[in-house]
Amino acid sequence: MTTKISIQAAHKTFGSGEKAIVALQEVNLEIGSNEFVTFVGASGCGKSTLLRCIGGLESLSSGSIKVDGAEINGPGVDRAMVFQHYSLYPWLTVTENIKFSRQLRAGREELTSSDVEAASGRADALINLMGLNHVRDAYPNQLSGGMQQRVAIARALLPRPQILLMDEPFGALDAQTREVMHDMILHVSKLEKTTIVFVTHDVEEAIYLGQRVVVMAPRPGRVDSIYQVDLPEQRDQDMKLAPGFLQQKKAILTRIRETAGMHTDYELLERMTQQAAQQNDMQ
């Protein structure tokens, strides 16, 4: 597998002086072409920051991120991004949202007229692929959260990006919609041969989707450990109940708990129980 994204000694600090927060410390990682990598970790571990750095929305304090060997400099059409929500344009219809990038100069520069025709066909193909045909003229606020995210994904895919960066894209969806979206995005990654970097707080989602799961740890934000996922390439929802899957889920959850520096205060719970019991006795 050839390397697509190469992260070397990435460092990111927010603020300065005593209040400085180290969001990323010494992150080194290679992501392969057409790989599906998921990132999990306790809050504050820098997983979203790292994704935003790859997308070019934030810049590193030091270190480098290279795509195909060339250092990135700001956002680019080779790296599309899907956000958790509020990223669609409410004044445009579904079709207009999906075609948004075509009115940008960056998207037009190298196009010949036959490319433009192909792009028009591509918008239709994506609308079909995402099951959006019946709502193509609707406005985003008429759609459910799951449908809105399909539009956001289709819009990101339109200019055929080589890399798709996803920042908790299904975090606001209900469990059933999420399952549907999981199989959909796996299917898309195979068809489009896109490299996908996917940030989530849901470990089950991370294992189900990822070929590798990168666990990050907070204070300072860093890569803690990397888990290779041994599931058949063709995923299926029942696999989530297989012993191997559950074992890996447990291992990752335990690791995240250890790094989070947060735990249930059993002593406090015990005291609460005793107090409640005493009050009941007195009555």
Added chain:
Amino acid sequence: MSSRNKILARWDSLWVIRGELSRRTYLMFALFGMLVPLAAWWGVSVSGWMDKVFMPGPMDVVSRAYTWFMEDELSHDIWISTYRVLAGFTLSAVLAIPIGLMIGTYRPVQAMLEPLTDFIRYMPAVAFIPLVMLWVGIDESSKIAIIFIGTFFQMVLMVAEDVRRVPITQIEAAQTMGASRAEIVSLVIVPSAKPALLDTLRVTMGWAWTYLVVAELVAANSGLGYSILRAQRFMQTDKIFAGIILIGLIGLTIDQLFRWLHRRNFPWMYKK
């Protein structure tokens, strides 16, 4: 359930917090809200509690408005006042929208202009009258200038705030699609802020009308505000009432026009 209980339940359902109201019930309440003060006004005036000089009745006001229209120059007064308001308002909108857009988009512009604007907007527009007379003279432009001073600075700050409220993810999504800065401003920020901008214009239009009376203090010899001030000198309270109510009605009409424009231009906000 007895019919009494049914009526009680229905009455109770009207007072659900942030509840729904049918269009018919809404209109009934709105009409009630308008008619009660009108009836109270009429009641006070026919009871003879108050001298007609202090409190003319609704009919006195209507007949005064009629003679104002027939024997005096009511339509000219309406026209010239509306013209002054629209000219002052348009001038401030034409300047405030691009300036507010720049303040809300680029930090250096914000740093340069926002504290300054904040400072100036606290200066009372009325106090500028002597200066305005000195600088622009006493013709139409001085009245327009007063209305401009009263609305422009507030408008700049409100436009900047509308622009700042555009969700950052909408902007970042465009960045990751390769949009240039100019494209982000024209294809994302402006269309995203448009509905809020139209609302800002609607609100500031109200302020422009309140500054009209102030503006017509400045050596005017026509206009609704001027007529109200002159009526004061002759103790024509009925004419004062008529002038105030007319300004209210014109304002209400313009407000409804803005609301209609909003529904027409931003259909996506009204579809559910």
